[in-house]
Amino acid sequence: MTTHKISLILTNGSYQKAEADFYSSSEAFPSAPAKYRTILYFHGGGLLFGSRKDLPEAYRDMFLKAGYDFLAFDYPLAPEYPVSMIADSCMQFVQWFLTHYPDELGLSSPEYILFGRSAGAFLSIQTAYQMVRNRLPAPDALILFYGYPSLLEEDFSKPNRYYQAEYPPVSKEEAFQSIENSPVFDTVKSPRTLLYLYARQTGGWMELLGPEEDLEDSSLSSKQLSILPPAFLTASSMDRDVPFRLSKNMARSIPDSKFYPVYNLGHDFDQDTSAPEGRQAYEECLEWLEQL
Numbered sequence: 001m002t003t004h005k006i007s008l009i010l011t012n013g014s015y016q017k018a019e020a021d022f023y024s025s026s027e028a029f030p031s032a033p034a035k036y037r038t039i040l041y042f043h044g045g046g047l048l049f050g051s052r053k054d055l056p057e058a059y060r061d062m063f064l065k066a067g068y069d070f071l072a073f074d075y076p077l078a079p080e081y082p083v084s085m086i087a088d089s090c091m092q093f094v095q096w097f098l099t100h101y102p103d104e105l106g107l108s109s110p111e112y113i114l115f116g117r118s119a120g121a122f123l124s125i126q127t128a129y130q131m132v133r134n135r136l137p138a139p140d141a142l143i144l145f146y147g148y149p150s151l152l153e154e155d156f157s158k159p160n161r162y163y164q165a166e167y168p169p170v171s172k173e174e175a176f177q178s179i180e181n182s183p184v185f186d187t188v189k190s191p192r193t194l195l196y197l198y199a200r201q202t203g204g205w206m207e208l209l210g211p212e213e214d215l216e217d218s219s220l221s222s223k224q225l226s227i228l229p230p231a232f233l234t235a236s237s238m239d240r241d242v243p244f245r246l247s248k249n250m251a252r253s254i255p256d257s258k259f260y261p262v263y264n265l266g267h268d269f270d271q272d273t274s275a276p277e278g279r280q281a282y283e284e285c286l287e288w289l290e291q292l
Helices: 057-065 083-100 119-133 161-166 172-180 193-202 212-217 244-253 276-290
Strands: 004-009 017-023 038-042 069-073 112-117 141-145 231-236 258-262
Touching (some): 038 083, 038 119, 057 276, 069 083, 083 119, 083 212, 112 119, 141 276, 161 193, 172 193, 244 258, 258 276
Parallel strands (some): 038 069, 141 231, 231 258
Antiparallel strands (some): 004 017, 017 069
C-alpha cells in the first residue's frame, strides 16, 4: 500500500517539524465507496512515547475499505514539551488539514473525523473542544478508544499496582536515559516506554506533563464535554491503565454518542489483531459512522 509521508511546520516555540502519513482510500481500495471524510489519527503512549504507526494495519484498512481516507500524525512528547504545547500542535495539525486537503492530499472535501487511542483519544477530545469553542470547523465525529477527558483523575497521580506487579522496577536514571537520545518523534518500539513505566510505577506521570495550570486547563468537565460532536467510545472492563468508567461517563456527557463495552481484556485490547474483540469493536464503530 502506498504511504504518502507528509512534513509539516509548527510554530509553537522551538519545535518546528512534524510528520504524518496519508493513506488514500481510492488508491488502497479502488472499488471502495467514497465517504469524502478523512480520519485524522492521534496515537497513544501517555503523551510520553508512541508513534503514528501504532495502529495495526488491519484496522486502518477497515477504514480505507469503507471509503474513509486516513491521516496519522506524530506529535511532540512530554517531558520535553508540556501538554499545552502538545495540544496546540494537534490544533495546528487539524488547521493544516483544513487548509491543505486539496493541494497536498488531493482531496475534494475538508470533512474530518478525529480518532485517538488512549492519550490520542485525550488529544482528540481536547482538539475537538477547542475547535468548537473557537468556532472553527469541528469534526463530524470522534472515535475514542479507551480514552480520558481529564488529567486530574486521582488514579493517574498514584503508583499503579499493575505496572508495579507486572514489570521490573524502572529507576529514574533508566527512565531519563531512555529519552536522552530519543527524537521528539517516537517509534513503535522505543526505549521511551521506560519513562512511562517509571511514571506509572512511581505515580509521577502527571508531573512529567507540565505545570499544574496546564493540567487543569487540559481537563474537561461534563458540561464542556456536552458541546462536543457525537462520539463512538470503547474500553475494556479490565483496563488497569485507564479506568473503564471514564469512557462510560464520557458517553453519558457527549451527545448522540455510543459506548461499546469490551469485557475482561486489558487496556489496548485491539492491539492483538488475532483477538476477535478488536475487530468487532471496529466493525461496531464503522456501523455507527454509517448512521451519522
